[in-house]
Amino acid sequence: MRILQIATYYETYLREFHRVRPHLQERSYAEQLGCLLDDSFGAGHLIAPHLAARGHEAELIVANWVSGQARWARENGLFPPSGAAEAIALCVEQVNRFDPDVLYLLDPIxxxxxxxxxLKRRPRLVLGWRQANIPDGTDWTGFDLMLSADPVCxxxxxxxxxxxxxxxxxxFPDWILPRLSPRNPEVDVVFVGNVTPEHSARLALLEAVARGAEQGRYTAAFHLGNHSGSDLPPAIARISRPPAWGTALYQATRSGRIGLNIHIDITGAAMNMRILETAGCGTLLLTEADPELxxxxxxxLEVAAYDRGExxxxxxxxxxxxRVGLEAMASRGQARVLKDHSMAARAEWFERIVLEHS
Structure with a gap:
C-alpha cells in the first residue's frame, strides 16, 4: 500500500533545530528530512519510516516545517512557502502527487x-490521531478512523x-539508544515536558516535588517547555532547565534516577508518550496509578506508580x-519496552488496524 503520514511539529522546536543548523536549508529536501528525522522529535508517533520493512511505500511530511516545505516546492517547480500557513497549504498538492491509499494525519485539528x-482524490482510508484537547468547532466528517489511547477522545x-x-x-524508538551517552544520573528526579493551562494538576505536583528538593530531601531538575518563565512558581523556577526536544529529550530523561510522569488534565493516566520514553531510556518511571497501566x-515490577492524593x-x-531495587525495576521496565513497545511492534499494530478498516 501507499501510505502517507503528515505531522506538525512544535514551532519552538523547529526554530531551535534550525538555529543550531544554520546552513541546513541549503541542502536538498531528502537531506533536510533525513536530518530532521535523525533528531527524533516525536519519534514514537512517526510510523511511516517503519512501514517499508513491512512492504509498504510510505512517506512522511512535516506540514508546518517551512524550510523543508520550501525546498520540496522548489524541487517540484512550485513557488516556495514563506510561512507556516503556506507550508501547511502545500500539503494538498503533496497528497495529490503522492496519491496515497492511506492518509494518516497526526494533527487532525x-x-x-x-x-x-x-484533495483531488480521497484516499481509500483516512486516519487521524488525537489525545489532547479537542477545540469547539472541530469537524472530522472526512475521517474514516480516529486513533487514540484515550476512550474520551x-x-x-x-x-x-x-x-x-x-x-x-x-x-519507543529503540534505535536511538546507541546514539545516547551512557546513562550516568546527575539528579535523583527528572521531569521533561510542557506546562500549559491544560496541565494544572501537573503544575501542582511539580511544585510539591520542587519543594521537597528545596528541603534537601533529594535533587531534581525540570526541563519545561511552552511556558514563560514568569508564570512558574518560584520553587519550580529555581530548578527549571531549558526545554529538551528531539534527541536532547531522551538524553535529559537519562539524567535522572527517577523519571516523573504527570498526565495532561483531560486524559486518563496511562496514555502519554513519556511513559515509554522514560522506561525505554532505562530510567525508573514514576507515574500515576491507573487500571490501564x-x-x-x-x-x-517494571514501573513505580503513585496515587494522586499521595x-x-x-x-x-x-x-x-x-537504590539496588530502583535500578532493578528500571532495568525490567526498559526490557519490557524494548520487547513489546518498539516501533517495529507498533508498525505491525498499525498495519493490522489499516487492513481491518480498509
Missing part, C-alpha cells in the same frame, strides 16, 4: 475535514463525524532508599 475535502471523535475509532498507542508495564516527595524518598 490543523488538517481536518476541510483539508480532506480539498475516541467517543468524542464519533460525535464529531469520524466513522469509527480504534485503540492505538505510540511506541498494567497493559503497558507491570506496576511494582505524598509524592515521600514516595520519591522511599524509592531512593533502595
Amino acid at each position: 490543523t488538517l481536518d475535514a476541510g483539508f480532506v475535502a480539498a 475516541r467517543k468524542r471523535a464519533c460525535e464529531l463525524g469520524a466513522r469509527s475509532t480504534a485503540l492505538y498507542r505510540p511506541g 498494567a497493559s503497558l508495564l507491570a506496576p511494582g 505524598d509524592l516527595p515521600e514516595r520519591i524518598e522511599a524509592l531512593l532508599a533502595d
